[in-house]
Amino acid sequence: MSIQVKNIHKQFGDFTALDDISLDFPSGELVALLGPSGCGKTTLLRIIAGLEQADAGQVLLDGEDASSTHVRERQVGFVFQHYALFKHMTVFDNVAFGMRMKPRGQRPSEAKIRDKVHELLKLVQLDWLADRFPSQLSGGQRQRIALARALAVEPRVLLLDEPFGALDAKVRKELRRWLRKLHDELHITSIFVTHDQEEALEVADRVVLMDHGKVEQIGTPEEVYRHPATPFVYGFLGSVNLFHGRVDGESVRVGDDTLAHQTSDLAHGAEVVAFARPHELDIDTDPASTAGIAARINRILAFGVTARVELDGINGSTGQHFEVEITRQRVLDLGLTDGQDVRLVPSRLKVFEKDGATG
Amino acid sequence: MSTVKSFRVLPGFNLTLGYTLGYLSLLILIPLSAVFLKTAELGWDEFVAVVTAPQVVATYKLSFGASLLAAAINAVFGLMLAWALVRYSFPGKKIVDALVDLPFALPTAVAGIALTALYAKNGWLGQYLEPLGIKVAFTPLGVLVALVFIGLPFVVRTVQPILEDLDTELEEAAASLGAQRWQTFRHVILPILLPALLTGFALAFARAVGEYGSVIFIAGNLPYVSEITPLMIITKLEQYDYRGATAIASVMLLFSFALLLIINGLQAWTAKRTGRDR
Numbered sequence: 245m246s247i248q249v250k251n252i253h254k255q256f257g258d259f260t261a262l263d264d265i266s267l268d269f270p271s272g273e274l275v276a277l278l279g280p281s282g283c284g285k286t287t288l289l290r291i292i293a294g295l296e297q298a299d300a301g302q303v304l305l306d307g308e309d310a311s312s313t314h315v316r317e318r319q320v321g322f323v324f325q326h327y328a329l330f331k332h333m334t335v336f337d338n339v340a341f342g343m344r345m346k347p348r349g350q351r352p353s354e355a356k357i358r359d360k361v362h363e364l365l366k367l368v369q370l371d372w373l374a375d376r377f378p379s380q381l382s383g384g385q386r387q388r389i390a391l392a393r394a395l396a397v398e399p400r401v402l403l404l405d406e407p408f409g410a411l412d413a414k415v416r417k418e419l420r421r422w423l424r425k426l427h428d429e430l431h432i433t434s435i436f437v438t439h440d441q442e443e444a445l446e447v448a449d450r451v452v453l454m455d456h457g458k459v460e461q462i463g464t465p466e467e468v469y470r471h472p473a474t475p476f477v478y479g480f481l482g483s484v485n486l487f488h489g490r491v492d493g494e495s496v497r498v499g500d501d502t503l504a505h506q507t508s509d510l511a512h513g514a515e516v517v518a519f520a521r522p523h524e525l526d527i528d529t530d531p532a533s534t535a536g537i538a539a540r541i542n543r544i545l546a547f548g549v550t551a552r553v554e555l556d557g558i559n560g561s562t563g564q565h566f567e568v569e570i571t572r573q574r575v576l577d578l579g580l581t582d583g584q585d586v587r588l589v590p591s592r593l594k595v596f597e598k599d600g601a602t603g
Numbered sequence: 604m605s606t607v608k609s610f611r612v613l614p615g616f617n618l619t620l621g622y623t624l625g626y627l628s629l630l631i632l633i634p635l636s637a638v639f640l641k642t643a644e645l646g647w648d649e650f651v652a653v654v655t656a657p658q659v660v661a662t663y664k665l666s667f668g669a670s671l672l673a674a675a676i677n678a679v680f681g682l683m684l685a686w687a688l689v690r691y692s693f694p695g696k697k698i699v700d701a702l703v704d705l706p707f708a709l710p711t712a713v714a715g716i717a718l719t720a721l722y723a724k725n726g727w728l729g730q731y732l733e734p735l736g737i738k739v740a741f742t743p744l745g746v747l748v749a750l751v752f753i754g755l756p757f758v759v760r761t762v763q764p765i766l767e768d769l770d771t772e773l774e775e776a777a778a779s780l781g782a783q784r785w786q787t788f789r790h791v792i793l794p795i796l797l798p799a800l801l802t803g804f805a806l807a808f809a810r811a812v813g814e815y816g817s818v819i820f821i822a823g824n825l826p827y828v829s830e831i832t833p834l835m836i837i838t839k840l841e842q843y844d845y846r847g848a849t850a851i852a853s854v855m856l857l858f859s860f861a862l863l864l865i866i867n868g869l870q871a872w873t874a875k876r877t878g879r880d881r
Contacts (some may be wrong), residue, residue, distance in 0.1 A: 295778075295779070295780060296774050314778070315775070315779050316780075316781045316783070321779070322775070322776065322779040324776060326772065328770065328772040328773055328775070328776040330776075330790075331795070332794045333794075341780055341782070342781055342782075342788070345777075346781060347784050355677070377799060394779070394780070396780075397780055397781055541741075
């Protein structure tokens with residue numbers, strides 16, 4: 245089932261949580277709402293679920309306006325960050341809850357409920373825990389039970405609010421992969437909220453990036469990572485190196501140094517911020533070279549296949565830190581040592597006009 | 604001597620256990636055993652005669668019946684009051700919160716006199732109730748009103764902290780699974796509150812059984828109609844019938860003890876059934 249939100253606005257006192265948000269979630273996709281805490285992503289999810297009311301705007305479920313329907317009529321499965329399992333019920337009773345609460349006419353027989361619960365528990369691979377209480381389960385198990393409970397009422401959409409937020413790193417990774425697999429089996433339209441970019445990029449079909457109550461970019465993980473539309477998106481998805489400078493024809497001048505830059509739809513002399521990811525920078529050890537940014541090697545961390553080189557800017561970009569990722573072999577070939585003066589040459593550079601959005 | 608010694612985070616287990624037992628003995632067990640010792644001075648036949656006298660039996664019925672009913676009323680309305688205090692904010696909430704404890708602080712005689720004045724034939728409320736055929740002062744109903752009054756804080760104060768800890772996410776989860784409001788209350792909230800509610804009920808009941816001061820003013824103390832058991836005991840004492848007084852007291856003690864034991868058992872059972880005891 246498709247979900248659309250139109251011109252959603254939500255205000256908490258003086259704080260604008262959502263500012264005129266319009267989004268389309270096509271049927272059967274797994275979409276991530278990604279952004280830093282306080283960006284409004286959870287509020288948006290809760291408005292879609294009906295747990296919160298928007299001040300203005302509409303939520304359309306399957307093309308029908310659902311803005312005025314109560315959460316219990318919207319048929320959405322909601323999974324909470326802290327599971328919200330009923331502690332006084334066994335796992336079985338938790339999963340059966342939704343079916344047992346149906347009006348008498350629509351309620352399945354106990355035998356049917358039992359079959360369905362076991363089917364769902366098998367789906368989340370926890371059939372053997374049916375008689376336990378939530379307090380006896382691990383965090384990862386609890387979240388899978390919460391998911392089974394949400395699926396028991398055959399929801400039209402599945403909404404997950406930071407589903408892995410309370411879990412430790414290893415379980416998180418496992419569950420992430422598992423959720424993706426589950427979605428591929430069920431094909432139920434799902435939206436999950438996260439502040440973890442890795443999680444969003446790894447699991448989702450599409451990523452919606454939000455900041456300060458506004459949508460910054462929508463796209464596949466590949467698109468948003470490779471072609472960030474705004475400085476915020478660039479900075480949020482992975483580590484970056486920033487260069488503050490001024491457009492000068494075919495290049496960007498950073499202090500006394502210059503960075504080559506092809507596309508110049510930017511006016512001459514415009515203040516810009518140039519971004520490059522650590523793996524998009526190379527190191528030039530030739531002392532006679534004038535291309536790139538002068539920097540001094542501070543530390544070389546070479547224990548994996550890729551080595552990380554940390555540098556401090558000198559000339560013009562003094563006080564700034566840079567990070568470069570190159571192969572270990574390249575570090576050895578160049579004979580890099582701590583304290584050495586080198587130049588940083590980007591293989592790819594993304595330039596944004598400075599508007600105060602990003603430092 | 605064993606070489607393995609277990610260490611506890613907080614020391615002094617033996618000390619606290621000894622202190623607890625000593626304290627309990629001094630304050631509860633010794634005075635209460637005195638009751639039974641004094642009672643034993645009566646012979647068995649005489650004891651039975653005293654405690655089963657029709658006038659005394661009538662007081663048992665009133666005391667325990669009214670106390671159970673009052674505790675039940677307090678359980679329902681105390682829960683509502685606690686709910687309102689925790690979930691809603693309204694002007695004067697802090698004042699209402701403080702008012703709840705007033706029945707604890709007020710001398711019981713003052714409460715009794717105030718209630719009597721209020722519900723008497725010419726009182727503020729009594730004058731409107733009387734034409735409707737509802738007599739409160741000097742009837743068993745008056746006893747009930749006094750017992751509800753003094754037992755009010757117990758349920759509110761035992762349920763309140765549990766309600767404060769209760770995550771609204773649980774209600775949201777129930778609603779998203781299609782539960783109606785009543786179902787959410789019945790299947791999600793009530794089971795969580797039940798142990799605390801039972802504790803409050805037991806406390807309110809225990810307090811009501813032992814209450815004397817506020818009741819005697821409003822009850823009117825008509826034999827067979829509105830006499831409570833504690834009054835019976837006082838009456839015997841005033842007649843220097845110490846053995847008779849302790850006999851009735853011991854029956855009352857045993858009965859109260861049995862009821863409290865049952866309520867505690869019920870509470871343990873609900874806690875276990877809902878998985879909190881594992």
